[in-house]
Amino acid sequence: xxxxxxxxxxxxxxxxxxxxxxxxxxxxxxxxxxxxxxxxxxxxxxxxxxxxxxxxxxxxxxxxxxxxxxxxxxxxxxxxxxxxxxxxxxxxxxxxxxxxxxxxxxxxxxxxxxxxxxxxxxxxxxxxxxxxxxxxxxxxxxxxxxxxxxxxxxxxxxxxxxxxxxxxxxxxxxxxxxxxxxxxxxxxxxxxxxxxxxxxxxxxxxxxxxxxxxxxxxxxxxxxxxxxxxxxxxxxxxxxxxxxxxxxxxxxxxxxxxxxxxxxxxxxxxxxxxxxxxxxxxxxxxxxxxxxxxxxxxxxxxxxxxxxxxxxxxxxxxxxxxxxxxxxxxxxxxxxxxxxxxxxxxxxxxxxxxxxxxxxxxxxxxxxxxxxxxxxxxxxxxxxxxxxxxxxxxxxxxxxxxxxxxxxxxxxxxxxxxxxxxxxxxxxxxxxxxxx
Numbered sequence: 001x002x003x004x005x006x007x008x009x010x011x012x013x014x015x016x017x018x019x020x021x022x023x024x025x026x027x028x029x030x031x032x033x034x035x036x037x038x039x040x041x042x043x044x045x046x047x048x049x050x051x052x053x054x055x056x057x058x059x060x061x062x063x064x065x066x067x068x069x070x071x072x073x074x075x076x077x078x079x080x081x082x083x084x085x086x087x088x089x090x091x092x093x094x095x096x097x098x099x100x101x102x103x104x105x106x107x108x109x110x111x112x113x114x115x116x117x118x119x120x121x122x123x124x125x126x127x128x129x130x131x132x133x134x135x136x137x138x139x140x141x142x143x144x145x146x147x148x149x150x151x152x153x154x155x156x157x158x159x160x161x162x163x164x165x166x167x168x169x170x171x172x173x174x175x176x177x178x179x180x181x182x183x184x185x186x187x188x189x190x191x192x193x194x195x196x197x198x199x200x201x202x203x204x205x206x207x208x209x210x211x212x213x214x215x216x217x218x219x220x221x222x223x224x225x226x227x228x229x230x231x232x233x234x235x236x237x238x239x240x241x242x243x244x245x246x247x248x249x250x251x252x253x254x255x256x257x258x259x260x261x262x263x264x265x266x267x268x269x270x271x272x273x274x275x276x277x278x279x280x281x282x283x284x285x286x287x288x289x290x291x292x293x294x295x296x297x298x299x300x301x302x303x304x305x306x307x308x309x310x311x312x313x314x315x316x317x318x319x320x321x322x323x324x325x326x327x328x329x330x331x332x333x334x335x336x337x338x339x340x341x342x343x344x345x346x347x348x349x350x351x352x353x354x355x356x357x358x359x360x361x362x363x364x365x366x367x368x369x370x371x372x373x374x375x376x377x378x379x380x381x382x383x384x385x386x387x388x389x390x391x392x393x394x395x396x397x398x399x400x401x402x403x404x405x406x407x408x409x410x411x412x413x414x415x416x417x418x419x420x421x422x423x424x425x426x427x428x429x430x431x432x433x434x435x436x
Contacts, residue, residue, distance in 0.1 A: 003098040005174040006051045010061060010069050013049070013163060017063035020121030022160050023112065024049060024059040025132050039221065044353040045125070045164050047262050052097050054087065056105050060115060061123075070115075071099040072108045109135070113142045117151040123160040161358070168352055169359040171373045175263065175352065176406060179375060180415045182219065182265035183404050186257045187418035189213035190269045193228075194426060195433035199248035199273045203228040206254065207242050214258040223264035223355045227255035230273065234398025235383040237345060246273045251281045253398055257355065264355040266377050267416045268402035275430040277423055280393040284382050285423060287319035288399045291380040295347050299378060299405050299412040304367040309347035312380040316343050324391055325384065342384055348376045351404055374407040378414075 013022065026046040030038045040055055049059055052071065060070040076089025094102035103111060116122065116139065124136055143153040171179065189210045196209045206228045214222060229239040230246040234253035246252065250273045257265035272281060294315045295308035317333045320326040320342060326333055333339050350357035352375060361368055370376075379402030386395040401421055405412040420426050 002174070003051060003096070005172055006049060007069075007098045008172075009167065010049050010059075011067075012167060013160075014061050014063035014067050014069075016163050017061070017121070017123055017158075019064040019119070020123055020154065020156075020158070021115055021119050022059070022061040022063070022123035023136065024061075024125070024160060025129070026052070026055060026057045028129075028131075029055045041221075042262070044262065044358070045161065048164065048168060048353060050097055050099075052088075052093065058105065058108055060112065062115060062119075068100045069098075070111075071097065071102040072105045072111075073102060075104055075106075109139055109142075112139050116140065116143050116154060117146070119154050121156040121158055122154040123158045123163070125159060125161045126157060128161070165358040165360065168357065169350065169374055170371060171352065171375055171406075176373065176375075178261050178263040179265065179352070179404070179406075182223075182258055182260040182263050183267075183415040184418060185214060185217040185219050185260065186265040186267050187416050188217060189256065189258065190254060190267055190419040191429065193254055194269070194271050194420075194429055197246065197252065197271070197273055197430075199246060199250075201246055203230055203233070203242040203244050203246060203252075206246075206252070207256075210254070210256050219258035219260045221259050223257040223259040223266060227253065227268075229253045229255075229398065232385075232396040232398075234270070234400075235385050235396060236398075237383070248274050249278065251277075251285075251397055251399070253400060255400065255402065262353050264351060264353070264357075265416065266351055266355050266379075266402060266404055267419050268379055268381075268400045269419055269421060269426075270399050270401065271426050271430065275434060276427055281397055281399075282423055283323060284384065284394060284397050284399050285401075287316065287323070288380055288382050288401050289421065290319070291315040292378055292401045292403070295378045295380060296403070296405065296412060296414065299348075299370065299376070299407060301370055301372050301407055301409050303370050305348065305361050305370060305376075306367040308376075308378055312347045312378075313339060313343070316380060316382060320382075323394065325394065342382050343380065344383075345381065347380050348378055351375045351377055370407045372407055372409055376405055376407070378403050378405050378412075 027043040032038045057073040062068040073093050090102035140153045192213045193206045193209045207226050225240040228242045230252045231250040233239045253270045255268040291312040294311040298307040298311040317339045350359045381400035383398040384394045403414045403416045
């Protein structure tokens with residue numbers, strides 16, 4: 001494991017802090033039921049700065065003239081290793097992950113009180129975890145109780161997440177390499193699902209194909225609950241039951257991505273169970289694809305975050321008029337937002353360690369300016385529920401097309417392009433699978 005990136009991030013954060021102490025705990029283990037746990041995943045902020053994979057751990061960064069980096073973690077316990085597996089312990093953890101010091105987690109409260117004494121600022125994510133809020137509050141009070149000895153608690157509290165969010169918006173080379181690989185794996189999973197589908201199978205069978213490919217290529221977990229939505233289910237934006245039988249005339253929407261070493265991919269593709277798009281399905285699909293093309297063209301350094309959304313909305317609104325889903329003028333449909341009846345979500349979100357990644361979308365009142373190495377999704381859609389004023393041929397057609405885009409100086413790189421999205425390419429892939 002290359003720890004250079006993690007050490008560099010800690011250094012950059014301490015430089016932003018100037019002087020003070022940052023405390024970043026990892027996630028706690030969660031009980032699934034009785035004495036069974038959910039699979040453990042470290043906190044995204046903590047792992048971004050450390051790479052350390054174990055629970056019961058905290059980072060403490062001391063910024064100033066003599067900066068120090070501390071890690072608190074579990075002991076090297078041979079008895080527990082028999083039951084639960086390998087533990088680093090403080091000595092190996094400090095060496096393996098590039099910390100100046102490492103100590104037992106049981107020593108954290110007492111040592112933190114010493115560290116915080118006479119420091120001007122505490123950088124901490126207040127409100128992120130109520131148990132940790134109480135623990136940090138108790139430690140601050142322990143410092144205040146020593147005022148007669150000349151010790152002062154920090155007078156200023158800063159949100160460490162705000163500084164980290166800005167850092168996480170710009171991906172470094174290590175992060176981009178992981179995200180490209182996660183995108184490759186997810187694209188292969190979508191191709192596998194397209195090849196595997198047959199009328200009469202269940203949605204969860206396609207979910208199994210996705211998970212199989214994730215695991216086969218080295219991703220242990222999906223980045224979020226996979227959406228496998230056939231027919232009318234595709235008009236439910238966050239449909240995750242994945243329990244229905246797929247009919248021959250269904251259009252299937254799959255929104256699925258994998259996580260690799262803490263980094264997410266996020267792809268949506270739509271394809272027909274029969275292997276051939278019907279006329280109405282193709283009409284809606286091509287409209288969404290055109291909207292995505294317009295949004296991709298608007299995704300470039302120097303553009304505003306909202307520019308891809310505005311570009312997609314303009315194409316979608318005109319298409320809704322052309323398909324007789326709406327009536328009136330293009331300007332009127334956009335100004336009244338009547339298009340939201342069929343397209344009710346945003347076109348993009350940040351992507352990284354979290355599928356809806358950290359980072360603000362505005363600077364003050366203005367949408368944030370896109371910079372090279374930001375990563376965002378581009379995912380317009382159109383969802384048509386049955387209604388008396390909607391042509392029946394379009395009922396229950398739901399389409400979303402989503403790719404992951406790395407902003408570049410002259411445009412963007414779609415790192416999920418290996419998942420086919422042109423109608424001819426999708427139909428050719430499905431025909432090859434059925435003829436093979």
